[in-house]
Amino acid sequence: MRRVAVTNFGNTKFSRDDTPIESLLLSATKSLFDQTSNLSQKDIDVVLVSTNENSKYLAAILSELSGIAPRISHTVENLCSSGTNAIVSAYSYIAAGLGNVALVVGADRFDSPGQILEWDKSRGEYKHPIFWASIFTKSYKRAYNVSAENLAIISVKNHRNAKDNPNAFSNKTYTVDDIMNSKNLTEDLRILDCSRPCTGSSAVLLTSEDLAKKFTDIPVWVKGIGQKTISASFTKNQNFNHMNSTKDAARIAFSIAKLKQNDVDVAEIHDAFSVCEPMIIEDLGFAKKGEGLRYSKSLYETFDRKINPRGGLIGAGHPLGATGVAQTTEIVQQIQGKAQKRQIENTNVGLVHNMSAAATSSTVLILKS
Amino acid sequence: MRRVAVTNFGNTKFSRDDTPIESLLLSATKSLFDQTSNLSQKDIDVVLVSTNENSKYLAAILSELSGIAPRISHTVENLCSSGTNAIVSAYSYIAAGLGNVALVVGADRFDSPGQILEWDKSRGEYKHPIFWASIFTKSYKRAYNVSAENLAIISVKNHRNAKDNPNAFSNKTYTVDDIMNSKNLTEDLRILDCSRPCTGSSAVLLTSEDLAKKFTDIPVWVKGIGQKTISASFTKNQNFNHMNSTKDAARIAFSIAKLKQNDVDVAEIHDAFSVCEPMIIEDLGFAKKGEGLRYSKSLYETFDRKINPRGGLIGAGHPLGATGVAQTTEIVQQIQGKAQKRQIENTNVGLVHNMSAAATSSTVLILKS
Numbered sequence: 181m182r183r184v185a186v187t188n189f190g191n192t193k194f195s196r197d198d199t200p201i202e203s204l205l206l207s208a209t210k211s212l213f214d215q216t217s218n219l220s221q222k223d224i225d226v227v228l229v230s231t232n233e234n235s236k237y238l239a240a241i242l243s244e245l246s247g248i249a250p251r252i253s254h255t256v257e258n259l260c261s262s263g264t265n266a267i268v269s270a271y272s273y274i275a276a277g278l279g280n281v282a283l284v285v286g287a288d289r290f291d292s293p294g295q296i297l298e299w300d301k302s303r304g305e306y307k308h309p310i311f312w313a314s315i316f317t318k319s320y321k322r323a324y325n326v327s328a329e330n331l332a333i334i335s336v337k338n339h340r341n342a343k344d345n346p347n348a349f350s351n352k353t354y355t356v357d358d359i360m361n362s363k364n365l366t367e368d369l370r371i372l373d374c375s376r377p378c379t380g381s382s383a384v385l386l387t388s389e390d391l392a393k394k395f396t397d398i399p400v401w402v403k404g405i406g407q408k409t410i411s412a413s414f415t416k417n418q419n420f421n422h423m424n425s426t427k428d429a430a431r432i433a434f435s436i437a438k439l440k441q442n443d444v445d446v447a448e449i450h451d452a453f454s455v456c457e458p459m460i461i462e463d464l465g466f467a468k469k470g471e472g473l474r475y476s477k478s479l480y481e482t483f484d485r486k487i488n489p490r491g492g493l494i495g496a497g498h499p500l501g502a503t504g505v506a507q508t509t510e511i512v513q514q515i516q517g518k519a520q521k522r523q524i525e526n527t528n529v530g531l532v533h534n535m536s537a538a539a540t541s542s543t544v545l546i547l548k549s
Numbered sequence: 550m551r552r553v554a555v556t557n558f559g560n561t562k563f564s565r566d567d568t569p570i571e572s573l574l575l576s577a578t579k580s581l582f583d584q585t586s587n588l589s590q591k592d593i594d595v596v597l598v599s600t601n602e603n604s605k606y607l608a609a610i611l612s613e614l615s616g617i618a619p620r621i622s623h624t625v626e627n628l629c630s631s632g633t634n635a636i637v638s639a640y641s642y643i644a645a646g647l648g649n650v651a652l653v654v655g656a657d658r659f660d661s662p663g664q665i666l667e668w669d670k671s672r673g674e675y676k677h678p679i680f681w682a683s684i685f686t687k688s689y690k691r692a693y694n695v696s697a698e699n700l701a702i703i704s705v706k707n708h709r710n711a712k713d714n715p716n717a718f719s720n721k722t723y724t725v726d727d728i729m730n731s732k733n734l735t736e737d738l739r740i741l742d743c744s745r746p747c748t749g750s751s752a753v754l755l756t757s758e759d760l761a762k763k764f765t766d767i768p769v770w771v772k773g774i775g776q777k778t779i780s781a782s783f784t785k786n787q788n789f790n791h792m793n794s795t796k797d798a799a800r801i802a803f804s805i806a807k808l809k810q811n812d813v814d815v816a817e818i819h820d821a822f823s824v825c826e827p828m829i830i831e832d833l834g835f836a837k838k839g840e841g842l843r844y845s846k847s848l849y850e851t852f853d854r855k856i857n858p859r860g861g862l863i864g865a866g867h868p869l870g871a872t873g874v875a876q877t878t879e880i881v882q883q884i885q886g887k888a889q890k891r892q893i894e895n896t897n898v899g900l901v902h903n904m905s906a907a908a909t910s911s912t913v914l915i916l917k918s
Contacts, residue, residue, distance in 0.1 A: 202668065227778070234603045236663050237628045240781035240910055251801065253778040253910065254634040258623035259606045265623040268647070269638055275645035278637070278774060294605050299571065405647060409596070409622040412609040432620065541609055541622065 184274045185392040185399035186267075186547065187385050188216040189509035194349040194380035194497035196290050201233045204287040205242045208381035208502075212283070213246075216385065218394050221246065226273050226282035227253040230266035231501035232294025233287075242285060252279055259294050259536035260452065262286065263382070263504020264543035270386045271402050280388045286505035287381035294500045295377055297537050300413050310365050310374060312414040312538040313453035317368040319420035320455050324470040328368065331473065332359035334454040335372050335494050337480040342491025344521035347506075349378045349497025373454040375493035382506035398516045400530075404437025404546035406430055414538030423456075423539035426463040430533075433544040434465075439529060441465045444546075446485070446514045446524050447531040448507035451492040460533055461487065464544070489514065489522045504534035508545065515549045553643045554761040554768035555636075555916065556754050557585040558878035563718040563749035563866035565659050570602045573656040574611045577750035577871075581652070582615075585754065587763050590615065595642050595651035596622040599635035600870035601663025602656075611654060621648055628663050628905035629821070631655065632751070632873020633912035639755045640771050649757045655874035656750035663869045664746055666906050669782050679734055679743060681783040681907040682822035686737040688789035689824050693839040697737070700842065701728035703823040704741050704863050706849040711860025713890035716875075718747045718866025742823040744862035751875035767885045769899075773806025773915035775799055783907030792825075792908035795832040799902075802913040803834075808898060810834045813915075815854070815883045815893050816900040817876035820861040829902055830856065833913070858883065858891045873903035877914065884918045 190212025192204065199207075213219060227250045229239040239253035252273055256266040263286040270282035288294065296307045320326060336356055342348035354372060362372040385395060392399035408428035410416060418424075434440065441464065449464070451457040458472025466487075467475040479486055490496050490510040493503060511530035513519040532545040559581025561573065568576075582588060596619045598608040608622035621642055625635040632655040639651035657663065665676045689695060705725055711717035723731075723741060731741040754764065761768035777797035779785060787793075803809060810833065818833070820826040827841025835856075836844040848855055859865050859879040862872060880899035882888040901914040 232605055234662065235668065236601055236626060237666055237668065237781055237906060239627065240778050240905070241668050243778050244780040244782060244785070249780070250778050251776045252634075252637065254625050254627035254631070254638075256623050256625060257605060258608065262623070265621075268621065269623075269641070272638070272641040272645040272647055276641040277644070278641055293603065297606055299604065299606065299610050407620045409609050409612050409619050411613040411618070412606055413613060416613065536609070537606060 182275050183389040184271045184386055184402050186402065186508060186512050187387050187392050187396040187399050188212055189512050190215060190383035191347045191506065191509055192381045193347045194378045194499055197379045199379055201231065201235055201287055201289060202241055202245060204381040205229060205238065205285050206245050208285050208383035209242065209246045212383040212385060216395055221248045223281045224248045224283050225251045226270055226279035228266045228270050228282065228284045229255045230262035230286040230505060231255060231288055232257060232259065232262060232292045234293055260500050261504055261534040261536040261541060261543050262501040264532060264534040264545060267384065267508060268405055268407065268543065271405065274386060274388050280391055282386045283383065284505060285381060285383040286502040288499040288501040289379045290377045292500050310369055314366040314368045316420050317455040320459060323421045326473060329356055329360060331454045332356045333477050333480055334451060334457045335359045337476060338451060338488050338492040338495040341485055341489055342495025345490045345496055348491045348495055349376055350495050369453065375452050375498035378497035378499050380497060380499035380502045382502045382509050384505055384508050398549055400512045400515045400547045400549060402545065403439065403548045404433035406433030406544040409541040411540050412537065414540060423459055423463045425539050425542040426460055426533065426535060429542040429544040430464045433546050437546040439546060443529045444531050445527040445529050446489060446511060447487050448510050449487060449533040450535045451488060451494050452498065464533060485522060485524050489524060507532045507534060511547050515547060551644050552758040553640045553755055553771050555771065555877060555881050556756050556761050556765040556768050557581055558881050559584060559752035560716045560875065560878055561750045562716045563747045563868055566748045568748055570600065570604055570656055570658060571610055571614060573750040574598060574607065574654050575614045577654050577752040578611065578615045581752040581754060585764055590617045592650045593617045593652050594620045595639055595648035597635045597639050597651065597653045598624045599631035599655040599874060600624060600657055601626060601628065601631060601661045603662055629869050630873055630903040630905040630910060630912050631870040633901060633903040633914060636753065636877060637774055637776065637912065643755060643757050649760055651755045652752065653874060654750060654752040655871040657868040657870040658748045659746045661869050679738055682824065683735040683737045685789045686824040689828060692790045695842055698725055698729060700823045701725045702846050702849055703820060703826045704728045706845060707820060707857050707861040707864040710854055710858055711864025714859045714865055717860045717864055718745055719864050738822065744821050744867035747866035747868050749866060749868035749871045751871045751878050753874055753877050767918055769881045769884045769916045769918060771914065772808065772917045773802035775802030775913040778910040780909050781906065783909060792828055792832045794908050794911040795829055795902065795904060798911040798913040799833045802915050806915040808915060812898045813900045814896040814898050815858060815880060816856050816902065817879050818856060818902040819904045820857060820863050821867065833902060854891060854893050858893060876901045876903060880916050884916060
């Protein structure tokens with residue numbers, strides 16, 4: 181099997197702008213080209229777009245706009261984890277020998293139609309994700325004797341990390357009191373416990389082993405890929421303190437990578453809501469069940485950026501189809517030593533965790549220099 | 550590289566029904582399971598949906614509805630060639646070792662939003678595909694001294710083939726006079742020159758080499774894959790008598806398969822409009838430029854079903870995201886000897902040609918027993 185690397189990246193600032201989806205896709209592509217020497221349009225033979233937008237044929241449109249005439253081009257959609265699904269698809273095209281250089285660009289707008297899963301009737305009248313998140317939050321608080329103030333530390337930490345990310349949607353810092361005093365959306369969630377819909381785009385370049393060094397001195401190898409779909413309805417998750425698809429995806433990814441949790445230096449994880457971060461930390465195996473919040477709190481207290489250095493979804497914003505790609509750009513920057521103010525020293529192994537619809541499906545990627 | 554086979558298929562009747570997209574996807578999946586012994590939900594580790602519908606998370610929804618909990622699941626969209634793009638993606642997951650058994654289900658409804666490419670301003674006010682098809686038709690008629698009556702033979706032939714396809718949208722046969730007397734849509738196109746929007750779904754199962762024999766006695770191997778995206782605007786095609794993306798895709802596919810046009814026993818090609826069939830026959834290399842119509846006419850006169858045995862898009866109907874999958878099910882049936890009244894004797898090598906938006910992109914698959 182041919183090895184595949186992520187070699188380069190591009191990003192736009194996450195905002196509430198009313199930019200058309202085509203322009204968003206082009207901006208991240210331009211950002212990637214601007215930061216990549218030796219890359220010509222002719223090199224690219226796969227163009228994948230990840231988005232929840234309703235517009236069709238966006239990969240061909242992006243190709244035309246950016247002067248690329250690829251062999252393979254199409255859109256990948258899987259709600260909030262569209263980004264990592266597109267990256268895994270690009271990986272497989274290269275590993276299977278159908279392409280050598282793949283451009284993956286994720287984008288969505290603040291008004292993306294992917295924010296509500298109309299089909300999931302198990303939510304009853306409560307279609308917005310904050311309702312599953314409320315149930316998860318209430319359940320987690322009860323099971324582990326956690327208070328709303330305890331959970332608020334996640335938002336405090338991730339906003340602090342986002343302050344050093346020039347592309348983040350938020351550039352404010354908050355105290356626990358600020359979180360607690362922000363607008364109540366449900367009994368268990370305040371607005372600052374939630375990732376925010378926004379407009380943004382991110383891009384990564386993947387290449388085959390023989391071409392990686394043409395575009396970077398530090399190829400970031402895709403060492404492990406784990407994915408799992410449990411269902412599409414959040415009530416099929418038998419226990420609201422566990423993210424079963426995340427557990428399966430992590431097990432598969434670590435097994436393929438032949439690495440352990442201790443080997444991971446940095447992780448981007450899908451903190452769509454405060455409670456998600458400790459649950460994911462536990463289900464990825466970084467902490468025992470019920471100890472994820474203590475784990476995050478300790479990172480906060482020691483100014484350790486290991487989890488969600490770019491600010492997570494809560495601090496950086498959540499433009500759905502861009503999120504998994506943006507998470508990957510952060511891990512690539514950390515491993516390549518390009519994360520500027522956010523740089524974690526001696527970073528060699530990174531993890532991306534991206535999920536959809538109450539963790540009914542998850543992707544875990546393990547990347548290594 | 551692991552070899553990949555298409556082993557099984559499922560189909561629904563193409564109609565004008567108002568069936569929800571989720572039910573359509575489930576129907577083709579059930580049809581596939583009903584025709585596949587030894588297949589259990591647990592075997593399937595990749596579920597891909599190809600569609601132009603705006604609904605999100607359909608691969609996870611289909612998985613839940615059909616009792617599958619795959620590793621990989623997502624939607625693939627690339628307008629009218631979504632189906633073959635999803636099949637190539639499934640191929641690459643298996644070839645890359647990320648999955649062993651992939652279910653690909655394509656579906657669309659008669660009112661699919663993929664029927665109009667809003668973005669292509671090169672069409673001016675004329676957004677419907679019949680306007681590019683009119684320009685192609687006028688150009689082809691001028692270049693090769695062809696009349697509307699000459700072109701009508703395509704529709705006559707493909708409707709006749711569709712009569713023996715129980716899943717076809719049309720079960721009527723027509724004469725050249727019928728075509729000529731059908732409703733005029735533009736100066737160069739009558740309604741019976743056009744494929745019809747309809748509601749339908751098709752499914753195929755792809756497996757790794759070691760599992761193929763578990764599900765069929767006659768695995769149909771994916772021998773060649775060729776894809777090309779030229780642009781997203783039909784006016785970027787410099788010559789309206791050529792489909793450049795089809796030429797490139799054919800060249801790549803035949804080269805990978807190490808086969809020649811003479812080796813092909815049967816082909817499903819994307820006759821979205823009458824003029825497309827001769828142009829595609831030429832650009833695939835089955836006939837010299839300008840001789841595609843004579844080629845089709847000769848098949849008609851000798852009752853030879855070699856091109857579009859299930860009736861093509863004109864006879865069988867064109868539910869966008871299902872089309873590439875349905876074309877593939879026909880080639881699989883022909884190679885496995887399961888095409889009933891449509892069966893072509895001694896069929897060993899088959900070709901699928903699927904394209905999008907005035908052939909701004911094309912896929913060619915070469916399949917072999």
